[in-house]
Amino acid sequence: MEEFRELALLLKNYSADQHIEVFDSSSIKQIPFWPARPFEDGHADADHQVEPNPGVNGQAKSTSHDPNQSRQRLWNTLLFLDLTQEDHYDPRRVAYLCWQRLAVLKTLMSAGAFKSLREIAESILQMATAYELTTIVIETAAQLRQFCALHNGNMRGFEKYSRIINQYENILQAEQAADDEYCAFLFLQNQASSSAQSLAKHAKEACQRLQPHAQSCTTSAFVLNFYFLKLQAAFLDSEWEAVVQISNQATHLLNRKSISSPAKISAFFLSKALGWANLGQLDQAQEALNTAIADEVEGSSNWYRLQEMKLTWLLHQGEHTVALDLTKNLNLKNKYPEWPQEQKRLYNSVLLSLTDSGELPISNRVKGMLMGNCLPFRSLYLPEMSSSNLDTQAALLLLQVPKWVQSGASGQLANWFQQYLELSGACTSQSARIQTLITSLLEIELGKKPAESAQEAINKLKNLPLDYSSPEAAPEIIRIEHILHALIEI
Amino acid sequence: MTELKEFAQVIDGYKLRQIEVLTRPLRPGVQETRYKVMYHALAEGLVRNEVEGARLLGLDAKGRPFRRFLMEFRRRLFAPLLFLDTENSPNFNPTQKANFECLRKLATFQTLVYRHCPENACILAKAIIELAINNDVTLVALEMATFLKRYYVERVPDSAQYLYYTEYVERLRLDWVAENKAMESYQAVIAPAVKFKSTQLQISKRAQALVNSLSLYKEKCNTIIFVSGYYATKYIGEMSRFHWHDAIAVCDEAIRILDEKSCTSPRIMAVFKVHKVICLTMLDRYVEALQLNSEVIQAEIEGSRNWFLYLDNQMLVSLKATNYQFAYEAAIKIYSNKNFTAMPESIKESWMLLAAYLILADRNQMINPDIPLEKVLNFKLGRFLNQVPNYSKDKKGLNVPVLIAQFLFLLQAKEFDQAHDKLIALRKYRVKHFNTEDGYYRTQLFIRMLCSVVGTSFTKKMFLKKTADMIKTVTQIPKGHPDQHFKIEIIPYEVLWQWVINCLD
Structure with a gap:
């Protein structure tokens, strides 16, 4: 004693x-x-x-x-x-x-x-x-x-x-070097002047500098930063097979350790999911995404973010009923913290719009729940460009495209999306897809038949696959193709 | 309130129930937890051992429940230990207080970081980094700067802040490495000398190499820990070469550099002052040495480990200066302090040796103690003659004063047979462990003088005749003669020679 x-x-x-x-x-x-x-x-x-x-x-x-x-x-x-x-x-x-x-x-x-x-x-x-x-x-x-x-x-x-x-x-030296490279990469990424090309180059060079340490240091702290940089290089060069492969290597290394934080492993499963999604393999992407969600702390902001991604992908795959079930579950989560209000209302609105168009039959009770949590998306109104949630507004306006066309104001909507593209800083592939929609809307404004214009746009979009590399910024919760099909049916 | 809201996820009602501050007073009429009861029993001295502790809880001292309780009890002591009231205590200087504050905040900060409370961690880091930097608490400053660097590139991108903290991180990393190397160097040269004093030559070579390797950092790092480690390695090198003047110069330089820093702790400077005391002693500058040593003792917390070590120094210097009364006073302070029993055995062995010489002085009527000295110092001659576990292995080191003291005790007790045996042993010892190239000149001569007693049949006249030339030579060699560790000759051999004569008929 x-x-x-x-x-x-x-x-x-x-x-x-x-x-x-x-x-x-x-x-x-x-x-x-x-x-x-x-x-x-x-x-x-x-x-x-x-x-x-x-x-x-x-x-x-x-x-x-x-x-x-x-x-x-x-x-x-x-x-x-x-x-x-x-x-x-x-x-x-x-x-x-x-x-x-x-x-x-x-x-x-x-x-x-x-x-x-x-x-x-x-x-x-x-x-x-x-x-x-x-x-x-x-x-x-x-x-x-x-x-x-x-x-x-x-x-x-x-x-x-x-x-x-x-x-x-020696281990600490390797970890510090990896941390420095990671921070330097983020610093560069935060600079407005940085291009994807220069970032990719920087990430590759950083990986080369770290490679000698990689032979001897396999601590989580090192692996996380090193593989993050490798992933960034692959992401920026759109090397999706490499993304899947690097994610696999990282998860394999981290999974071998009983002490690895599941949340950290989750990030690599997410990368893997994005890799598969960009390769057009949404089924495998969903599988990886499910693992990422399982590894996250339930109720954390990341967990909700991944669930939203899952919802989007389910909607992209046309799995509307499964998406509805997931939304219901998320709506009912009352453990603190709850699903962030704006996102919650956005997804509820999307599902409600599918109900409105008759694509998703639901009971009145469920409809009541969706309505109780949705945004005012039914009235034709163009939000200010100074709005702080432009991406949400863009996602809602996409749902309203058929209505705007029917009201004969497709030109106004096209102008709004044009300004949105200038302000939002969406990546090239996403911009190109929205630009296709804008062109179609302008053609309709000039008198072209909506069905004809929509079909041409759908054909063009076949060469412009959805880019899943930066999912948060993408307003396409419902694919533009899906919306254009609705135009054809009008 | 944003940063306060982060806590909502961390502290919930269930966890709050677990909060208990052991140090709070027991409340009458409330059934307190076993941990709190045990804490108060220990603090009040009601529990002194495991059997009593187990009995207090109605458990078996050897049973698993009690073992589990102890494990859990230790865990519960950790958090209050971070809240020591150093602020209002006169025992801690501002630098130490800043260190304690930084450590407490470091614990909170890391908890916030790993509990996903980045906004709070940021507020805390910004609040504490300056204190840590100003007081050279490098680890704390480095952790905070690293976090802030990442915060301003990852969470709230801000180029200026990021670059500002990046620069700090680089500097602090270098400081941290330099400090670690300096402390390692110091420990590498001090550790072999904790138990053995016969390793001077190796130490001097090692110290030189280490000082050379530390020179790489010297221009770049100026923290208290680095300066202390660097100069401590350097003075140990000089002292192990018996370069007393050079060692004093090193100590003075260290004291000057540390003194220029606003955050210097007087306790760190004391380390250099104490070694300067030794060097002054070896140069026969006893008055200066004792004055400086007293100054150092004053600045230390009574009962702390350093306080004991500095008193040990006072005893040694006083004995060398033949100021036995002063040595006696230091001994009384050491032995009567309540923390004495808690000191490590290796230090106690050093005190036992000094106590032995003090008692020899007493037996030669050099002191006037109020109470019998052997009782105060708990000195048992039998034990001293048979048990000096560490020093008996230090053949060319502290075993020498041990053997000499043992012989003197036997001589005083007129145990001539045993003294004779001890001398035979001493002669063999000298032949086996010392030769002329080894140095230890004064010691070798003195052992030869002692051994000559055998041929004189323990008569004063013969002994005087046989040793007259040798004692003359010893007297001519200064005590600081650069060939032996300062702890070997505890009382000048000239004085011991006189004591031998006193014992002979």
Whole structure:
């Protein structure tokens, strides 16, 4: 118990208590933004109960609404969570626990509390090594090396930890190089002057620079950045087979590790899905996308993004009923955070438009649900170009094309899309498809028969396949071909 | 409020139930958790060992439930440990306080990062990076800068900010590597000398090579840790070559550089001052040495490991200066401190050796202790004669003063038979471990003087006659003669020679 006594005395001597301000269940309810979730009864068992936070005079403090104070208190609270859980499982959790313990270890070292130091340090080292937390491995080994050297002159221990540090310094160097290349690529990508060609060139050169490290470093941190750059090079050159292949290699490497974060693997499955989609293999793309969704944290923003992509692809494949079922499920998700409102309303509107055109028979109850969550897409109205959600507006206007044609205002709609293309920065292939629609609308405006013009546009679109490389920006939730077919039927 | 909302996903009601701050006072009438009960029992000294701990909980000390409890208990101590009240404690200087603050914030920051709270992490990183940089807390600054660099290229693209933090990251990475190399170098030369003092030659060569390799970083890195590691390696190199003046110059240079930094900790400067004390001692500048050492002790937390080491230094310097009363005062402080028992055995062994010489001084009426010294120092002659585990292996190092002290104790006790045996052993020891090229000139001469007692049948007159020339030579060789470790000759041999004479009839 000596080592525990040492810690208890350290805490007692430096009266830590006064500085710990954590939230208790009663005060946290007072925060206005807090989600309405029940955690009220307080009947936790004796080993797992929350205690009131004492003020200066021992009274429970009321929660301040000063953001700085609230923030500080929330930060402090964060360090007291997860105490009763085991040390393994989620790599992210392991990572922050290791960092917390490293901070404790360095605090103990600085405060001269040596008794429990070695045991704590060894457990951090073991965990950090298993979970490839390179900086923590080096820092912890450095603490142990110092302990061995100065505290008891243990040369064998000193040499052992020196070896570990040397080994991990090389790994860290590779990881840092990959991180630098990744950031440099993003930096270039953020520059308006960068072209796809220059970006592809940069990504390829970065991969070449990293290649020597790739032989010896296979940590997740390195693999993620290295394969990201490889993927970017392939994406930008539209080498879709290479995209699938690189994604396969990356997922294979990461899947071999039990500690890989599923969310990170999910990103490569998404790339694979996009690769297959661009190769026109939507079935295989869906399969990869489903794996990506399964690897994501349910309810996270990425998870919703992938679900939206799945919805779009289902609609592109004409799987309207499956798309409806998925939409219903997403609508009913009430776990915080919910499906982002705008996207939710957009997809509900798309499905409702399919119902309006008779392509998707649904019950009144379901229709009511869709209507309760949709955007006002039925009235003919051209949104301002200054609108912040132009892509959503464009997607909604695509649904309205037959109505605009019927009302004889196809020219106005064509003008709107023309301006949209100038502002949205859509990629070339997407622009070309919308441009085809614009041409058709203008021809109709000039008196050409809608069916004839639509058919010609459909023929042209056969040479302009949908580009799935940047799915978020694409307004084609319903394919333009599908809309043009509706024009033919008018 | 955007950044506060991030927490909604992190802290929910279920997790809140788990929050418990062990250090809070026990509440009357409330059934507290076992962890809290155990913490308070330990802090109040009600539990001293595992059996008592297990009994408190009604568990078997060897059973698995108690083992599991201890594991869990340790985990629960971690979070409060990050909240040590260093701010209001006089024991910590501003640099140390900044370090503690940075570490606490680092723990929070990484938790925010891995808990998907990037906006909070950004606020925290920006708030703490300056403190970390200003106080040379490189790891913390590097982690924050790396995050911000990525934040401004990935999450909120901002070229100027990105380039600003990229530059920081590069500089801090170099600092971090340089610090690590400097500390490794320092530890590489200090570790062999923790238990053994007979490794001077190897150390001096190693130190030189390491200093050369660190020179690559010297122009680029100026952090406290690097400067300390670099100059500590350098002075160890000089001291192991017995270049006392050069070592003093190195220490002075380090102190000057550290002093120029606004964030320097007096405790780091103390390391250099303490070694300067040794060098001054070896140059017979005792008054300066003791004054500097007292200054260093004043700045240290009473009961800390360094405080003990500096008092150990005071004892050694005082004994060398034959200021036994001052050595006695230092010994009393060491042995009466409540943290004494917690010190590592290797350090205690050093104190036992110094205590032995102090007791020899006492037996030669050099001190006037209030209470019997052997009782205060818990010194057991039998144990000293038979158990000095580490030093007995340090053949050309601290085994020498151990053997000499053992002989003097036997001589004082008039145990001539045993003293005779010890001398025979000492002679064999000298022949086996020392030769003329080895140095240790004063020590070799003194051992030869002691060995000559055998041929004098322990009579004063004969001994004086036999050793007259040798003691003259010893007196002519300065104590700082550059051929032996400063800890070997604890009390000047001239004085010990006199004590030998006192014991003879």
